Amino acid sequence: MIPILKLEELAEDRILNRDIRAEENVSAAVDTVIADVRQRGDAALLEYTERFDGVRPERLQVSREEMDAAVASLDSGLLDTLRRAAENIRAFHRAQVRRDLVLTDRPGIVLGQRYTPVEKVGICVPRSPVAFPSTILMNVIPAKIAGVKEIVLVTPPEPDGSISPAALAAASIAGADRIFRIGGAQAVAALAYGTESVPAVDKIVGPGGIFVATAKRKVFGKVGIDMIAGPSEILVLADGSCDPRWVAADLLSQAEHDALASAVLVTDSEPLALAVQAEVERQLSALPREPVARQSIENNGKILLCRSLEEGIDAANRIAPEHLELCVAEPFALLGRIQNAGSIFLGKNAPEALGDYFAGPNHTLPTSGTARFSSPLGVDDFVKKSQFVYYTREALGAVAGQIAEFARQEGLEGHARSVTIRFEGKEETR
Numbered sequence: 001m002i003p004i005l006k007l008e009e010l011a012e013d014r015i016l017n018r019d020i021r022a023e024e025n026v027s028a029a030v031d032t033v034i035a036d037v038r039q040r041g042d043a044a045l046l047e048y049t050e051r052f053d054g055v056r057p058e059r060l061q062v063s064r065e066e067m068d069a070a071v072a073s074l075d076s077g078l079l080d081t082l083r084r085a086a087e088n089i090r091a092f093h094r095a096q097v098r099r100d101l102v103l104t105d106r107p108g109i110v111l112g113q114r115y116t117p118v119e120k121v122g123i124c125v126p127r128s129p130v131a132f133p134s135t136i137l138m139n140v141i142p143a144k145i146a147g148v149k150e151i152v153l154v155t156p157p158e159p160d161g162s163i164s165p166a167a168l169a170a171a172s173i174a175g176a177d178r179i180f181r182i183g184g185a186q187a188v189a190a191l192a193y194g195t196e197s198v199p200a201v202d203k204i205v206g207p208g209g210i211f212v213a214t215a216k217r218k219v220f221g222k223v224g225i226d227m228i229a230g231p232s233e234i235l236v237l238a239d240g241s242c243d244p245r246w247v248a249a250d251l252l253s254q255a256e257h258d259a260l261a262s263a264v265l266v267t268d269s270e271p272l273a274l275a276v277q278a279e280v281e282r283q284l285s286a287l288p289r290e291p292v293a294r295q296s297i298e299n300n301g302k303i304l305l306c307r308s309l310e311e312g313i314d315a316a317n318r319i320a321p322e323h324l325e326l327c328v329a330e331p332f333a334l335l336g337r338i339q340n341a342g343s344i345f346l347g348k349n350a351p352e353a354l355g356d357y358f359a360g361p362n363h364t365l366p367t368s369g370t371a372r373f374s375s376p377l378g379v380d381d382f383v384k385k386s387q388f389v390y391y392t393r394e395a396l397g398a399v400a401g402q403i404a405e406f407a408r409q410e411g412l413e414g415h416a417r418s419v420t421i422r423f424e425g426k427e428e429t430r
Helices: 023-040 043-051 064-073 077-096 135-144 165-174 182-194 208-219 244-255 272-284 290-300 307-320 331-335 351-358 392-407 413-423
Strands: 004-006 102-103 111-118 120-124 152-153 178-180 202-206 233-238 262-267 302-305 323-327 344-345 383-391
Touching: 004 272, 023 043, 023 182, 023 208, 077 165, 077 178, 077 272, 102 272, 111 208, 111 413, 120 135, 135 152, 135 165, 152 182, 178 262, 182 208, 208 262, 233 244, 233 307, 244 262, 244 272, 244 290, 244 323, 244 351, 262 272, 262 290, 262 307, 272 302, 323 331, 331 344, 344 351, 383 392, 392 413
Parallel strands: 004 302, 120 152, 120 202, 152 178, 233 262, 233 323, 262 302, 323 344
Antiparallel strands: 102 111, 111 383
16 A cells, blocks of 8 residues: 655655666676677677567568558557657657857857757667557657657567567657667667667667666767666645545556556645545556556555645655646646656646657656756757857957966966967968
């Protein structure tokens, strides 16, 4: 049963009890996998796929014919849903595209910043129980909008070597360029270093379990990564006007992800807390993934009873959840006071699943408290900024002495001379 705890009586580590560090044996195993893939390439990928996924694929790469067949075989209703979700995601992420800037407000000086896409991106998609079409849409579409030239998708195969038709259809709709039947740390290694079949990329994004997260951490620097994702989590901040059935269902929507997922209710209403506690127990028995959800609720779930919504807002900001539902009578009145959250769902008719699948904002979000300093996946994750500087001779001459003085103050005479040498001897006209 999900426990009810009084917020003011809890030590800090009872409120913030998340840790995404890998155990030493996981770290060592990932080191071995990365080294093996770097050395043996495709041969290592095939062996690991057989060992961990129970199948040795005839081909690592999914063919265009397989993708077309998947689209053709999909139920028309689901296909329409995928397309509508994709358009919602595109519309939201198109609004994120940044414009280059140029400053010409001082004579003889041009300063600016330009945005260029990352050239090649690898996207990891977990299989649990099938490759998530929603994750494919959420990761591929922003990369496509950013202008990434090559988008490589990796996901573990089914026991028969296939990828689910819904996943392949989503990849086709979103615009993925290449798909490979590989997952886990071996897929991350392949994307980072390349193999005979899998191209090396410049950045790796997408969620995964502890082995994927650890591998991403280890290859960072060789390639860019989006974030180190921990278990999924939801915090519902609710007042006494909420329907306990809805709140319980929203908590369980995250608990069913995996046993490490975290579902937390923060409320100033003891009657609601008691009703939700009972409702969670009732609804658990009807969930197909009850064993997973129950373990999540019993190990990581909690109801935090606070003395006021003000205290609840403070707790939410300290926890910095991946998903935050403001299930209150006036959600927009609280929105400006939320500082730390991955995605915020406003009111009683915006369940977290709305964001997972359809609304448009991204569902790849910072977890484990990292919303204190990081953001949801978006177009910015697939572009780089470059600055540019232009000075005429006259403009440089006007500040040359100050630059040289500044450089010498730091003990860097070469820096100083690189400026002053331009004004020694023969006059230049440019």
